[in-house]
Amino acid sequence: MIEYVWLIPLFPAMGFLFNGLIGRWCNLDKKTVSWVACSALGLSFLFSILVFFSLLRLPPDARAAVPDKVLFDWIVSGDLKTVIGYKVDPLSIVMALVVSGVSFFIHIYSVGYMHDDTGFTRYFAYLNLFVFMMLTLVLANNFLFMFVGWEGVGLCSYLLIGFWFERDAPANAGKKAFVVNRVGDFGFMLGMFLIFTHLGTLEFNQVFAKAHILDPLTVTMITLLLFVGATGKSAQIPLYVWLPDAMEGPTPVSSLIHAATMVTSGVYMIARCHVLYSMAPISMVVVAIFGAATAIYAASMGLLQFDIKRVLAYSTISQLGYMFLAVGVGAFSAGIFHLMTHAFFKGLLFLGAGSVMHALSGELDMRKMGGLWRKTPITFLTFLMATLAIAGIPGFSGFFSKDEILWQSFSSPHGHLLLWLVGAAAAGMTAFYMFRLTFVTFLGKCRASEKVKKHIHESPPIMTVPLIILAVLSVIGGYVGIPHVLGGRNYFHEFLAPVLGGLPEGVGHASFSLVKLAHAGGGGMDGSGANLELVLMVVSVIIALIGISIAFYLYILKPDVPKKLAKRFKALYTLVFNKYYVDEIYEASFIDSAKKIGTFLWREFDDGVVDRTVNLVAGLMLWCGKILRKIQTGRVQGYALGIVLGAVVVIIFLIK
Amino acid sequence: MLFSVPPMYYLIVSALIFAIGAVGVLIRRNAIIIFMCIEMMLSAVNLSLITASHYLNSLDGVLMVFFVMTVAAAEAAVGLAIFVLLYRGRRTIKVDEINLLKW
Amino acid sequence: MIPGTLFYWIAFIFTALTAIFAAVMVITRRNPIHSAMFLILNFLCIAVLYLLLNSQFIAIIQVMVYAGAIMMLVIFVIMLLSVEEEKRTYKIRLSPAKVIGVLLVVILFAQLIYGVAQKVVPGEWGEFTPERIAQIGEIKAVGGLLFTRYLFPFEVASILLLVGIIGAVILSKKER
Numbered sequence: 053m054i055e056y057v058w059l060i061p062l063f064p065a066m067g068f069l070f071n072g073l074i075g076r077w078c079n080l081d082k083k084t085v086s087w088v089a090c091s092a093l094g095l096s097f098l099f100s101i102l103v104f105f106s107l108l109r110l111p112p113d114a115r116a117a118v119p120d121k122v123l124f125d126w127i128v129s130g131d132l133k134t135v136i137g138y139k140v141d142p143l144s145i146v147m148a149l150v151v152s153g154v155s156f157f158i159h160i161y162s163v164g165y166m167h168d169d170t171g172f173t174r175y176f177a178y179l180n181l182f183v184f185m186m187l188t189l190v191l192a193n194n195f196l197f198m199f200v201g202w203e204g205v206g207l208c209s210y211l212l213i214g215f216w217f218e219r220d221a222p223a224n225a226g227k228k229a230f231v232v233n234r235v236g237d238f239g240f241m242l243g244m245f246l247i248f249t250h251l252g253t254l255e256f257n258q259v260f261a262k263a264h265i266l267d268p269l270t271v272t273m274i275t276l277l278l279f280v281g282a283t284g285k286s287a288q289i290p291l292y293v294w295l296p297d298a299m300e301g302p303t304p305v306s307s308l309i310h311a312a313t314m315v316t317s318g319v320y321m322i323a324r325c326h327v328l329y330s331m332a333p334i335s336m337v338v339v340a341i342f343g344a345a346t347a348i349y350a351a352s353m354g355l356l357q358f359d360i361k362r363v364l365a366y367s368t369i370s371q372l373g374y375m376f377l378a379v380g381v382g383a384f385s386a387g388i389f390h391l392m393t394h395a396f397f398k399g400l401l402f403l404g405a406g407s408v409m410h411a412l413s414g415e416l417d418m419r420k421m422g423g424l425w426r427k428t429p430i431t432f433l434t435f436l437m438a439t440l441a442i443a444g445i446p447g448f449s450g451f452f453s454k455d456e457i458l459w460q461s462f463s464s465p466h467g468h469l470l471l472w473l474v475g476a477a478a479a480g481m482t483a484f485y486m487f488r489l490t491f492v493t494f495l496g497k498c499r500a501s502e503k504v505k506k507h508i509h510e511s512p513p514i515m516t517v518p519l520i521i522l523a524v525l526s527v528i529g530g531y532v533g534i535p536h537v538l539g540g541r542n543y544f545h546e547f548l549a550p551v552l553g554g555l556p557e558g559v560g561h562a563s564f565s566l567v568k569l570a571h572a573g574g575g576g577m578d579g580s581g582a583n584l585e586l587v588l589m590v591v592s593v594i595i596a597l598i599g600i601s602i603a604f605y606l607y608i609l610k611p612d613v614p615k616k617l618a619k620r621f622k623a624l625y626t627l628v629f630n631k632y633y634v635d636e637i638y639e640a641s642f643i644d645s646a647k648k649i650g651t652f653l654w655r656e657f658d659d660g661v662v663d664r665t666v667n668l669v670a671g672l673m674l675w676c677g678k679i680l681r682k683i684q685t686g687r688v689q690g691y692a693l694g695i696v697l698g699a700v701v702v703i704i705f706l707i708k
Numbered sequence: 709m710l711f712s713v714p715p716m717y718y719l720i721v722s723a724l725i726f727a728i729g730a731v732g733v734l735i736r737r738n739a740i741i742i743f744m745c746i747e748m749m750l751s752a753v754n755l756s757l758i759t760a761s762h763y764l765n766s767l768d769g770v771l772m773v774f775f776v777m778t779v780a781a782a783e784a785a786v787g788l789a790i791f792v793l794l795y796r797g798r799r800t801i802k803v804d805e806i807n808l809l810k811w
Numbered sequence: 812m813i814p815g816t817l818f819y820w821i822a823f824i825f826t827a828l829t830a831i832f833a834a835v836m837v838i839t840r841r842n843p844i845h846s847a848m849f850l851i852l853n854f855l856c857i858a859v860l861y862l863l864l865n866s867q868f869i870a871i872i873q874v875m876v877y878a879g880a881i882m883m884l885v886i887f888v889i890m891l892l893s894v895e896e897e898k899r900t901y902k903i904r905l906s907p908a909k910v911i912g913v914l915l916v917v918i919l920f921a922q923l924i925y926g927v928a929q930k931v932v933p934g935e936w937g938e939f940t941p942e943r944i945a946q947i948g949e950i951k952a953v954g955g956l957l958f959t960r961y962l963f964p965f966e967v968a969s970i971l972l973l974v975g976i977i978g979a980v981i982l983s984k985k986e987r
Contacts, residue, residue, distance in 0.1 A: 684809070684810050685807060685810055686806075686807030686808060686809045686810025687803065687804055687807050687810075688742075688803045688806075689733070689734055689737075689742075689803060689804070689908065689912070690908065692733050692734055692912075693734060693908060693911065693912050693915065696730060696734070696912065696915045696916060696919060697915055699919060700915060700918055700919050700922065703919070703922045703923070703926065704922070706926070707922060707925060707926040707929065712816055712819060713819060713820060713823045713863070716927055716928065717823065717827070718823075718860065718864070719923075719927040720924060720927060721827040721830065721831065721860070723920055723923035723924060723927065724831055724834075724920070725830060725831065725834045725853070725857075726920075726923070727916050727917070727919060727920035727923070728831070728834040728835055728837075728838060729834065729838075730916045730919065731838060731912070731913055731916050732837060732838030734908075734909060734912030734913065734915075734916065735838070735909045735912065735913065736838060738843055740843050740885060740888060740889055740892075741837075741838070741843055741846050743885070744837060744843075744846055744847060744850050744885060745837065745838060747850070747877065747881060747885075748834060748837060748850060748853060751853070751854060751857050751873070751877060752857075754857070754869075754873075755857055755860060755861075758860075758861055758864050758866050758869060759864060761866070761937075762864040762865055762866065764935070764936055764937050765936055765937045765938065765939050765940045765941075766935070766936070766937025766938075766939055767937065767939045767944075767952055767953060767956055768937065768956075770866060770868070770869055770949075770953055771953065771956055771957060771961050771964075773869050774869070774872070774953070774957070775961075775964055775968055777872060777873075777876050777877070778968040778971060778972060779968075779971065780876075780877070780881065781876060781880065781881060781972065781975070782971050782972050782974070782975030783975070784880075784881045784884055784885070785884070785975045785976065785978070785979040786975050786978045786979050786982065788884055788885065788888045788979075789978065789979040789980075789982035789983040790982055791888060791892065792888060792891065792892065792982075792983050793982050793983060795892045801892060
C-alpha cells in the first residue's frame with residue numbers, strides 16, 4: 053500500500069484540474085463542483101489512512117526506513133539531480149493525515165459556507181490546488197520538491213486571501229502575505245543553496261546521512277536561514293504581520309490555510325530537518341527564543357482585539373510560537389503533536405467563527421454579538437470545546453500537547469526556566485482571550501441590530517457536521533499522547549520516535565539548580581522528575597484557570613470594568629490595541645524605502661535609460677526605413693535596373 | 709585558310725542579343741514587350757550554353773537549355789495570365805502605370 | 812572541307828546578323844504584334860545557330876516551344892488585350908532612368924565581350940564528341956542523361972510546370 057503514496061496528492065490535483073479547467077469553462081453547477089472537490093479530498097484522506105495503517109503494520113524500526121517512492125527524474129543538470137519523489141515515514145504520514153483529514157472536513161463545511169458565492173468553482177479549484185501543494189510539501193523527499201509545495205501553498209494562500217479581489221482590503225492583504233512570504237522564502241532558498249553547495253544533494257535521506265561532515269558554522273547558517281523561511285511561512289516574529297491581514301479571505305480558508313495547515317509547515321520543516329538543528333545549538337536557542345517571544349507577544353495582541361477572526365489569528369500566531377518553542381528545545385515530536393491538536397481545535401474555532409458570521413450576516417465585531425448560544429447551540433458547544441482545548445483544560449487535546457511543550461521547555465537540555473515562564477504566561481493569556489471571545493460572543497445580551505437579530509439561525513447540517521467531528525477530535529485528539537506521568541502511554545511519540553528520536557530525556561540542565569536537585573538521585577524519569585512534571589502541570593492549569601476567571605469576571609460579572617481599565621491604562625491600551633504599531637513601523641522603514649527605490653528605478657533607470665535606449669534604436673531603424681523605402685517605387689523597371697546593376701557588380705568580380 | 713567558326717563569335721552574338729533584350733526590358737513600357745524581351749534574353753543565354761556544350765563535347769549544356777525552356781514555358785503561362793488579369797482590373801498593361809508594390 | 816567550312820561561315824554570319832537585326836526590331840517596334848513577329852524571327856535564327864552547333868534536338872525544341880507555343884500564347888494575349896490605343900500614345904521619352912539603364916547595359920555588354928575575349932571557354936571536357944553523338948543519336952543521348960543524371964531536376968521541372976498550369980488557371984479565372 054505504501055507505494056501508492058503518490059495517489060494522496062494526485063486526487064486533489066485532479067480535482068483542481070477538473071474544477072479549474074472544465075468546471076470554470078463549462079460552468080458546471082455547484083453540486084458537481086462540490087462533489088468533485090470533496091470526493092477528491094475524501095479519496096486523498098482514505099489513501100492517507102490506508103498508507104498510515106500499512107506503515108503501522110511494519111515494525112517500528114522499519115517505519116523510518118521505507119524507501120522513497122520516486123516517480124521520475126525531475127531536473128538532471130550537472131551535479132544536480134532532483135527527482136519527483138515521495139517520502140513515507142511516520143512524520144510525513146502524520147502530516148498527510150492531518151492535512152488531508154482537516155482539509156476534507158473544511159471542504160465539506162465550505163460547500164455550505166460558500167454556497168451563495170459567485171466564485172464557487174474558482175474557490176474549490178484553489179482549495180484543491182492548495183491541498184495538493186500542501187501534500188506535496190509534507191510528502192516530498194527532497195528540499196527542492198518540498199520547495200515547490202512551499203511556494204505552491206504560498207501562491208494558493210495569496211489567491212485565497214485575495215479571493216474577493218473586487219474589494220481593496222483582500223487584494224492588499226493577499227499582496228502583503230505574498231511579499232512577506234517572499235522574504236522568508238529568500239532565506240529558505242539560501243539555506244537550500246548552502247546545503248547543495250556543501251553536500252551536493254538535496255534529498256532528505258542523503259542530506260541527513262551526510263550532515264555530519266558539515267562544520268558547525270555552516271550548519272548554523274543553514275538552519276538559521278531555513279528558520280527565516282519558517283518565520284515567513286509560519287508567521288513568527290518578525291514576519292508575522294501578514295497573518296492578521298490574511299483574515300480578509302473566506303473564513304474556511306482562514307481555518308484551513310491560516311490556522312490548521314499551511315502556517316504549520318515551518319514547524320514541519322524544522323522537524324524534518326531536526327538532524328541539522330540538533331547539530332546547531334545556537335539555532336535551536338534562536339528558534340526557541342523566537343517561538344516563546346512570538347507566543348507571548350501575539351497572545352498579548354490578541355487580548356484586546358474585537359474582530360473575532362483577528363483574535364483567532366493572533367491566537368494562531370501565538371500557538372505557532374509554542375510549536376517553535378517545542379522544536380527549539382529539541383522536543384520535535386511535541387511540536388508535531390501540538391501541530392496536530394492545534395489543527396483540530398484551531399480549525400474548529402475558525403469554522404465556528406465562520407458559523408457565527410453566517411448567523412449574523414457576516415458580522416465580525418464581537419461587540420455586536422452576544423447571547424448567541426440560544427440560537428446557535430451546536431456552534432456554541434463546539435466552539436466551547438475548542439476553547440477549552442486551546443486553554444489547556446485537562447481532558448481536552450490542547451492540554452496534553454501544550455503541557456508537554458511547557459514541560460519540555462523547562463526540562464529538556466535546551467530548555468530554560470525563562471522559556472517555561474514565558475510559555476506559561478502566554479498560556480494564561482490564551483485562556484483569557486479565548487474565554488473573553490467565547491463569553492462576549494455567545495453569552496450575555498444580544499447586541500446585534502434588530503435587522504440582523506431576526507436572521508440569527510443555526511447553520512445548515514453541512515456546516516455543523518464538520519464542526520461536530522472536529523469538536524470530537526479536539527477532545528479526544530490528545531489521548532494518543534498521554535504523558536507517562538499521568539500513567540498513559542505516549543503512542544504518538546512512540547510512533548514518531550523512529551524519525552525524530554523521541555523526546556529528549558527529562559534531564560535537568562545545569563543552570564537550574566532545582567531540577568538538578570530533583571535529578572540528583574538517578575536522573576531520567578524517576579519519581580522526583582515525575583513529581584516536578586506534575587507540579588508544573590498543575591501550575592499551568594491553575595494559570596489557565598486564572599485566565600478564565602479573569603475573563604469571566606470582566607466580561608460576565610462586571611462588563612463595565614474593561615472600559616474603565618482601558619481608560620486608566622490608556623497609553624498601554626492604545627499601544628497594544630494598535631498591535632504595537634508594528635505595521636506602521638514596517639511601513640515607515642522597509643516598505644516606504646522599498647517603494648522609493650522602486651519609484652526611483654522606475655522613473656530614472658527604466659524610463660530614463662532603458663526606455664530611452666530602446667526608443668533610440670527603434671527611432672534609428674525608423675529613420676533608416678524612411679530613407680530606404682524611397683527605393684521601393686513600385687516601378688518594375690526600377691527594380692530591373694537594380695538587377696542589371698547587380699549583374700554588373702558581380703561580373704566585375706568574376707572577370708577581374 | 710578558313711577555320712570553323714570559333715566559339716567566341718557565338719558568345720558575342722549571344723551577349724549582343726542579351727544586351728539588346730536588357731535594353732528592351734529597361735526602356736519599353738508595354739508589359740508584353742518586356743516579357744518578350746525577357747524571353748529573348750533567356751534564348752540568348754541558351755545559345756551560349758549550347759555553344760559551350762558543343763565545344764566541350766558535353767551534353768550538360770543541352771540539358772540545361774532543356775530546363776531553361778521548361779522554366780520559360782511555365783513563366784509564359786503564369787506571366788501572361790497575370791497580364792490578362794491586370795488588364796482586366798486596371799485597363800492597362802503599361803508597367804509605369806502599375807505601381808502597386810510600393811511603400 | 813573548305814567548301815563546307817565556307818558555307819558554315821556564311822551561314823553563321825547571315826543568321827547571326829539576322830538574329831541581331833530581329834532583336835533590335837523587337838525592342839523598337841511600336842506595335843507589339845510586329846515585335847512578336849520579329850521575336851519569332853529571332854528565335855528561328857537562334858534555332859539555325861543551334862543547328863550550326865550540331866544540336867538538332869534543341870533546335871527543334873526551340874522552334875516548337877519558343878517560336879511555336881510561347882509566341883503563340885504571346886500573340887494570343889496581345890490580341891486579347893486590344894492594344895491599338897497603346898500604339899498612338901507611345902513615344903520615346905528620354906527619362907534619366909532609361910539613360911542610366913542603357914548605359915548600364917552597355918557596360919554589361921562590354922564586360923561580357925571582355926570576358927569572352929579574355930578567356931577560352933572554360934570547363935571540363937565531356938565525353939560526347941560530335942562523332943559519338945552522331946553514332947548514338949542526340950535524342951537518345953539526351954534522353955539517357957535526362958533519366959539518369961538529371962532525373963531529379965527533371966522531376967522538379969515537371970512539378971514546376973504543374974504549378975505553372977495551376978497558377979495560370981487560377982489567375983485567369985473570372986472572379987465571382
